[in-house]
Amino acid sequence: MAVTTKAEQKTIAGLIRKIVEYTTAMRIELERKRNVQSDPTNIVRIAELACYMTLCGMENAHKFLAFKNAFTFNYKNKNFITAAHFARQVVDLESTGIFATKPEIVAQYKKYFQACKQLGTNALKLKFDPEDSVQVKDIMGNGYLCAGSLTQLEDNRTNMTVKCPLDGSIFEKAAYNGKLCDTC
Numbered sequence: 001m002a003v004t005t006k007a008e009q010k011t012i013a014g015l016i017r018k019i020v021e022y023t024t025a026m027r028i029e030l031e032r033k034r035n036v037q038s039d040p041t042n043i044v045r046i047a048e049l050a051c052y053m054t055l056c057g058m059e060n061a062h063k064f065l066a067f068k069n070a071f072t073f074n075y076k077n078k079n080f081i082t083a084a085h086f087a088r089q090v091v092d093l094e095s096t097g098i099f100a101t102k103p104e105i106v107a108q109y110k111k112y113f114q115a116c117k118q119l120g121t122n123a124l125k126l127k128f129d130p131e132d133s134v135q136v137k138d139i140m141g142n143g144y145l146c147a148g149s150l151t152q153l154e155d156n157r158t159n160m161t162v163k164c165p166l167d168g169s170i171f172e173k174a175a176y177n178g179k180l181c182d183t184c
Contacts, residue, residue, distance in 0.1 A: 016166070016167055017057070017167075017168070018057070019167075020167040020168065020169065020183055021056045021057040021058060022056070022058060023183050024056050024145075024147065024169075024183060025053050025056035025058055025062075025066070027150065027182070027183070028049050028052050028053040028056070028150055029049075029053055031049055031150050032046055032049035032050060032053070035049065043077055043124065044124050044125070044126060046073065047070075047073055047074060047077060047079065047082075047124055047126055047128075048126050048127055048128050048152075049150065050066075050069055050070040050073045050074070051070050051074075051082065051126065051128040052128065052145055052150065052152075053066045053069070053070065054066045054067055054070050054086065054089065055144060055145070060093055060096045060098050061098050063089075063093065064090060064093055064098060067086045067089045067090045067093075068086075068090065070082075070086045071083050071086035071087055071090065071109075071112070074086065074124075075112070075116065077123060077124055078121070078122075078123035078124075079122045079123055079124050079126070080116040080117075080119035080120060080121055080122065081116070081120060081121065081122045081130065082122055082126065082128070082130055083112070083116045084112075084113055084116035084117050084120075085130035086130075087109045087110075087112040087113035087116060088113050090105070090106070090109040091106055091109050091110055091113060094106045127151070127152045128152070145170075146161075146170065146171055146172045146175075146176070147164075147169035147170060147171055147181070147182055147183050148171045148172065148175060148176045148179070148182050149172065149175065153170065153172065160172070160173035160174060161173050162176060162177050164181040164183065164184060166181070166184055167181065167183050167184055169181055169182070169183040169184075
């Protein structure tokens, strides 16, 4: 694609960023579904993937679906602290107007939030901290997730990572150095 102005370049970069976020979200969802089919007893990995998908920069209506999925899975598996986080995220979407035709959804998730807060425990130990995730704007931009293994990076500053020059996806250097970007 040929661009002739800085404005066009900025627009294209924004489109690439959005494509990367959606591609990553779909890769996470496909991996989650593969895990559900191949090893349904690995509920920790399935829950982590549901949580990671919520961090992708998507449109609000799609974010709602990711929050709902993560909430439901965590609630059913007695991860009430994490489920409360996702119920709160749904409630926070009220200001975007996506529930204008269905205000009962917000009321329902407010009740879920209160119930989960009262229960206040997590049955599963996930590599996902709801408190950290509030600070995260997107997965790739901060190196939260290895785009190859779809696992959490502990700290991008101390881990040896490589970054795709086109889309910005971050990979663990030891396992992915010299390989093609899975996102591209």
